[in-house]
Amino acid sequence: APFLRILGIETSCDETAAAVVARHDDGRGEILSDVVFSQLEEHSAYGGVVPEIAARAHVEAVDGLIDEALARANLSLSDIDAIAATSGPGLIGGLLVGLMTAKAMSLATGKPLYAINHLEGHALTARLTDGLSFPYLMLLVSGGHTQLILVKGVGEYERWGTTIDDALGEAFDKTAKLLGLPYPGGPAVEKAALSGNPDRFVLPRPLVGEARLDFSFSGLKTAVRQAATEIAPLSDQDVADICASFQKAISRTLKDRIGRGLARFKAEYGGVENPALVVAGGVAANQEIRRTLQALCTEHRFNFIAPPMNLCTDNASMIAWAGLERMAKDVSPDTLEVAPRSRW
Numbered sequence: 001a002p003f004l005r006i007l008g009i010e011t012s013c014d015e016t017a018a019a020v021v022a023r024h025d026d027g028r029g030e031i032l033s034d035v036v037f038s039q040l041e042e043h044s045a046y047g048g049v050v051p052e053i054a055a056r057a058h059v060e061a062v063d064g065l066i067d068e069a070l071a072r073a074n075l076s077l078s079d080i081d082a083i084a085a086t087s088g089p090g091l092i093g094g095l096l097v098g099l100m101t102a103k104a105m106s107l108a109t110g111k112p113l114y115a116i117n118h119l120e121g122h123a124l125t126a127r128l129t130d131g132l133s134f135p136y137l138m139l140l141v142s143g144g145h146t147q148l149i150l151v152k153g154v155g156e157y158e159r160w161g162t163t164i165d166d167a168l169g170e171a172f173d174k175t176a177k178l179l180g181l182p183y184p185g186g187p188a189v190e191k192a193a194l195s196g197n198p199d200r201f202v203l204p205r206p207l208v209g210e211a212r213l214d215f216s217f218s219g220l221k222t223a224v225r226q227a228a229t230e231i232a233p234l235s236d237q238d239v240a241d242i243c244a245s246f247q248k249a250i251s252r253t254l255k256d257r258i259g260r261g262l263a264r265f266k267a268e269y270g271g272v273e274n275p276a277l278v279v280a281g282g283v284a285a286n287q288e289i290r291r292t293l294q295a296l297c298t299e300h301r302f303n304f305i306a307p308p309m310n311l312c313t314d315n316a317s318m319i320a321w322a323g324l325e326r327m328a329k330d331v332s333p334d335t336l337e338v339a340p341r342s343r344w
């Protein structure tokens with residue numbers, strides 16, 4: 001074949017997604033189709049993802065999305081070289097739906113199966129979108145994860161930092177809930193912050209100054225609750241001021257934590273010509289956080305790479321691509337014995 005084509009399936013959280021991605025002989029990736037069904041509406045009334053509702057919604061959506069991904073790529077299943085599905089980490093009900101679907105397709109067609117780690121999908125996306133070469137640093141900031149990862153090669157990752165309590169997106173969501181803003185909280189907090197005074201409340205900047213590269217956000221949420229309780233009832237301006245102060249505290253925290261990560265990368269990989277920081281996850285949509293990271297990268301002479309938003313959030317192209325990277329390296333496919341791993 002002139003190139004490889006693979007079907008990817010992603011069902012680890014509240015997005016059902018399918019995609020067909022090609023890898024050309026020169027290593028370049030190409031997205032042939034990418035479809036996502038967001039379950040936001042199913043969960044918004046509960047202020048968060050309800051695992052059982054998510055699993056059932058995946059069951060209903062996944063077959064149709066796979067058909068649609070193939071149709072949009074103008075391909076039939078027989079044109080596909082392999083099938084990749086997320087097998088963890090994530091909500092077990094959703095993982096089961098996607099992985100079992102992929103296994104059934106693999107069994108029926110004889111095509112190889114790749115069980116992909118969701119975080120690996122995020123980590124390798126910049127090679128699909130920007131042709132980035134190893135090694136590089138990746139900051140994943142979503143509703144479920146906050147991790148700074150050294151990406152050394154396919155299958156070679158070092159976690160340099162992680163959250164010791166809440167994920168960053170979770171901190172946004174909980175803060176929004178406290179302030180009576182809608183779910184998901186990130187976009188609502190960002191919008192409110194636009195008309196707020198970031199200096200009205202001095203909120204904690206957890207772990208700032210510490211040598212290790214971890215994150216902590218639950219104290220920040222507690223401080224927001226205290227500030228809100230003290231001045232209740234809250235006017236719109238109060239809410240805006242709290243949101244702006246919250247984002248400022250997060251920006252300062254990221255500046256310190258990630259700044260240390262960039263310095264460590266330079267110390268350990270001084271020979272790398274074009275060092276890069278890649279950002280991924282839903283929180284990467286936040287303009288203030290983007291500006292902070294961009295400025296930090298400029299200061300440290302790093303390339304700042306932010307893939308298009310639809311590839312920063314959960315999607316199946318990244319899962320397909322991670323499968324293609326393995327195929328290109330001749331990594332053995334997974335067997336039908338492979339089991340989903342919620343906490344992988």
Ligand code: KG4
Nearest residue numbers: 142143144169184185186187282283286313
């Ligand atoms: O990657 P993602 O879409 O889904 C998973 O976590 O799986 O991330 C969703 C998270 C939510 O916590 C949401 O509040 C946050 O990303 N988020 C934002 C913004 N847009 C989404 N956080 C801050 N600012 C935003 N503009």
Ligand code: ZN
Nearest residue numbers: 122142313314
């Ligand atoms: Zn994700």
